[in-house]
Amino acid sequence: MSGDTDSAHPPVREVVVPDKSGLPRLEPVGREQDAPSALVLVLHGGRAHSRESGERKRLTYRRMVPFARALSRRGPAVYLLRYRYRGWNAPAKDALRDAQWALAELAERFPGVPVALVGHSMGGRAALGAAGSSNVVAVCALAPWLDRSDPVVQLDGRTVLIAHGDRERWTDPGESYRYAVRAKERGVAVCRFDVPGAGHFMLTRVGDWHALTQRFVLGALGIEPVDPTIANALHQPTPTGLRAVLHGAHT
Template identity: 50%
Template sequence: MVLPATAAPPRAAVLLLHGGREHGLARPGEWNLPAVRMRPFEQAIARATRRTGVVTGWVRYRHRGWNGERRDAARDAEQALTELARLAGPVPVVLVGHSMGGRAALRVAGHPSVRAVVGLAPWCPPEDPVDQLGGRRVVLLHGDEDRTTDPRASVELVRRARQAGAQACALVLPGGDHAMLRRAPAWHRLTRDTVAGLLGIGPLPRVVAHALA
């Protein structure tokens, strides 16, 4: 995990989890494409939370893939949350994950520090558990032209998460694709404002607040 240096302990944190592959044991490079896709989101969130005591950091993966029962990305996310608690104390955390990173964020949301998850075109297999989402707020954003992960799977996961006690919603972005390049400003703006709202440093976007209610 990588966090910026700060003069004072943060009051909250945002951890970003980029995408990956279903299988892959190679180590991702510093500037691999899935990480590059998340840089504008990091920058937008950092600008929105400047001077609020919120820090942003990255979950660093040891492998490119999820790798079946190994669940490598989720294991790395768990380790990052443990390291964050060691460095900054028990600060509340919002996880922002794309694709495989969204799957990992959802899987580790039961960690005591996690308050909310924002999933961007998340990978949501029907067999993944949802009990860990109870008591959390979950916002899934999915483009309707995604050909890699299925927006209907996000809707179904939200349905199960609500039954498990989560405050959850799935929003479909018309014209949005899996790489979040089409309608990129809308992706960045909606994610930024949602994170700020979940942290309590700004209002939730109206569409998100309505969907969560």
Template identity: 50%
Template sequence: MTAIRTREEERLPAPALRLDRAAEPPRAAVVLLHGGRADALEPPPQLNLPGARMRPFARAIARATIDDDVVLGAVRYRHRGWNGVRSDAAQDALRALDELALLTGPVPVVLVGHSMGGRAALRAASHPLVEAVVGLAPWCPDGEPVEHLAGKRIVLVHGDRDRVTDPRGSWELAARARAAGAESCALRLPGGDHAMLRRAGAWHALTTRLVTGLLRLGPLPPTVAERFDDLGPSDVPSLDGG
């Protein structure tokens, strides 16, 4: 029998969280956020290249955490773009985290976001579940807020061949987040481009190691651990995916 939706149900927004793997009981969660556009009010298309770019990362993280009771999910965007002060992707990320909290309770969450999704992840780090953010070639425009990142752990990774989002935005935001009280680190991935196709294996391996380290399921890359322990200003190290 086909269910008939009421008018009230039709007005409700679709869930913002796509749950890819549950755990019982959950120990932690990882939520992925794909990229998008600066301005676009239409929904992401069904065949969505930014979403496809995140699938290898999801598979690598799933393999690395298969025995650790880690919930895996992704944010569903209502709109394809950030859309100025609306910050639609960040609002969807916060809705997804609220939905996750109902499913898992107060578990630590690591957000992994690429490009616009990196900006959304940084904004959504204000949510009490979020302990850490991994930003992959994140979009970090001038004046992006950082005060809410105090007490969080932030790792931004940018390829030096990126021609879409400016790596300097990552370096500057990481420094400002550090001054605001975050444990933050920015890494330069030599040869990496915005689409993360150049040196794809290095992107996947590094991100997985960062996620498991931030969840305390394994060691962080030594360069990141050193930056977290060093409270003073630091340069931007290059990391060769290990």
């Protein structure tokens, strides 16, 4: 993974407070709620290595704003995380540390409220890695940047959806498939969708990316009934449920 995309790495169980470079930011999307019944934390992409600031002007940030806005109109309280840095920066894994910090903040503000994580590319890796936080119930990873070092133990008890386009040029769909296989073998409730004709930046079939994300998140949070296509993929054995093909009305 390289360029203006994303990267992420294994989870750190404990919450690590970010360093003196300053705290990341939790930015509410849509109407703020005093007592939400469900939360969504949206994690955007980035770069493998960069100590530049995680500014809102970045395309990686702006790419996830429509996802966040659409979800906010369906009931849950939604927050976008602005990282301290643009990069993953292994071995520091800054985006993962920031995601863990954000989840601890949400747990303090809204005790007992379930959280669904939605992440793209580096944000997908951070979302999967941070899934071990006690308030997380579901993870939606879109075109996640993964490799064989990423653990799956933190996914126990969570529901996971991974989606990857077949015209991907930045991250490896094969790695997300192998990751899903490892999770499935462990007993995690995981499904994975191939998105024909789509690349990394989700510009092709954008309506289908949005629809899949919304159906999964709202079902996992109990806001809407679980989507039957997703439920079927979750219950299918490997490889069927991990190579489900996303057929949609939006092209």
